[in-house]
């Protein structure tokens with residue numbers, strides 16, 4: 001599965017959409033990247049760190065609005081952070097950075113699409129109805 005960013009993937013929450021767009025485009029960027037070795041690996045590490053920042057944003061919105069499905073949504077985020085960490089740390093073994101990158105991108109694309117459809121759209125509908133409760137500070 002190869003995800004291309006389009007307006008169809010928008011939730012209607014601007015900051016979330018900007019970050020989703022960044023993630024989707026960064027994954028495509030990894031696929032066409034000519035980077036190798038440690039540089040490629042660093043790109044993946046940075047992308048994983050960005051993912052963590054993105055989850056923090058969604059989680060703060062959910063907390064601000066007392067989203068009833070916060071716990072299950074956060075558990076999904078936590079699983080992704082652990083899974084991607086596992087993919088990245090196996091680099092110490094027999095896998096080249098290119099193999100790790102391929103695995104990382106495949107995992108992330110499949111996950112993003114499922115999570116977006118099953119979890120983020122639902123959350124965004126709730127956030128839009130409770131937008132006045134979101135702490136903008």
Ligand SMILES: [Fe+2]
Pocket residue numbers: 058073077115119120
């Ligand atoms: Fe999410």
